[in-house]
Amino acid sequence: MTAPVLEVEDLRVQLRTPRGTAHVVNGLSYTVGPGETVAVVGESGSGKSVSVLALLGLLPPRVATVSGRALLQGEDLLTMGPERLRQVRGPGAGMVFQDPMTSLNPVLTVGKQIVEGLLAHGDLSKQAARRRAAELLGEVGLPDPEQALDRYPHELSGGMRQRVVIAIALSNSPALLIADEATTALDVTVQAQIIDLVEKLQADHGTGVIWITHDLGVAAGIADRVLVMYGGRCVEDGTVDDVLEHPAHPYTRGLLGSLPDLAAPAGPDGELPDLTTVPGLPPPPTDLPAGCVFWPRCPVRGDARCETEQPPLVQIGGPSGLPHRAATWCGHE
Ligand SMILES: Nc1ncnc2c1ncn2[C@@H]1O[C@H](COP(=O)(O)OP(=O)(O)O)[C@@H](O)[C@H]1O
Numbered sequence: 001m002t003a004p005v006l007e008v009e010d011l012r013v014q015l016r017t018p019r020g021t022a023h024v025v026n027g028l029s030y031t032v033g034p035g036e037t038v039a040v041v042g043e044s045g046s047g048k049s050v051s052v053l054a055l056l057g058l059l060p061p062r063v064a065t066v067s068g069r070a071l072l073q074g075e076d077l078l079t080m081g082p083e084r085l086r087q088v089r090g091p092g093a094g095m096v097f098q099d100p101m102t103s104l105n106p107v108l109t110v111g112k113q114i115v116e117g118l119l120a121h122g123d124l125s126k127q128a129a130r131r132r133a134a135e136l137l138g139e140v141g142l143p144d145p146e147q148a149l150d151r152y153p154h155e156l157s158g159g160m161r162q163r164v165v166i167a168i169a170l171s172n173s174p175a176l177l178i179a180d181e182a183t184t185a186l187d188v189t190v191q192a193q194i195i196d197l198v199e200k201l202q203a204d205h206g207t208g209v210i211w212i213t214h215d216l217g218v219a220a221g222i223a224d225r226v227l228v229m230y231g232g233r234c235v236e237d238g239t240v241d242d243v244l245e246h247p248a249h250p251y252t253r254g255l256l257g258s259l260p261d262l263a264a265p266a267g268p269d270g271e272l273p274d275l276t277t278v279p280g281l282p283p284p285p286t287d288l289p290a291g292c293v294f295w296p297r298c299p300v301r302g303d304a305r306c307e308t309e310q311p312p313l314v315q316i317g318g319p320s321g322l323p324h325r326a327a328t329w330c331g332h333e
């Protein structure tokens, strides 16, 4: 077996807030193999973004307490010094956020920002780096890439800025790419183009990908495995086929609209829904329920155990026989 690109073990993140300690990530463990794409899905507020910001040391230490292990190619991101982390971001781990303005420097041209990254981590000449930068912008679908190099971020539309950020993240052929709602704001054609590009990067460089999305259709299209997050925990994970076709957790079933009393209106083309189909709201991380984190909203909750005892994330039997885990007292077939 080839070694995983990323091994996350018992990741926990607590944030100090005016309302008390927010338990935002509560014991998350997963791996991403070379060339593998893991889609992380779950409603807004389930801790998806915070969990990956923690990996790259991007949470303010005054506010956040992070524990656990996160081995990137064997090296623990959580105990790395800031200097080493800076080296690792880029060639080790590239990240694309939903809001491109958080990643672009407003006072530098787009070209300068891409070239800087290429020069810092590679051995290209300045000229070659500029050529490569234009090539990258072309690959992410920017019209007139040569011209775009000399533009400032504010001169580009939101969608174009986002493609620049994606080009920067891909420019160093990272071992791990983390995309947090990276294509949500882009139209479907561009989205498909970017997904193709990421798949090419994976084929060429064995890049492992964490793809955070609230859109199960995107997850189904891009992922090898799916990890469903709720209340800062993984409530279910497995291959994309196992999780989407044989969901074991009532929350996953709710998201998929496959519980009779949670049935989502079917899309006109039968497409999978966005994650808005489960009635009620996720619990605030300052006040998580005891027991199963989903029980207050669960349509099939059973005995008192659901309310008092937290179900462990365990391997469940599935038709494929591949690893498929769920944390629930009910719903196993
Ligand atoms: N800087 C912060 N201070 C306090 N709470 C935060 C902060 N950032 C996120 N949170 C809280 O952490 C929880 C998880 O947020 P987030 O990871 O952004 O969720 P997701 O990406 O799944 O939508 C939310 O309840 C959110 O309100």
Ligand SMILES: [Mg+2]
Residues within 6 Å of the ligand: 048, 049, 050, 180
């Ligand atoms: Mg988020």
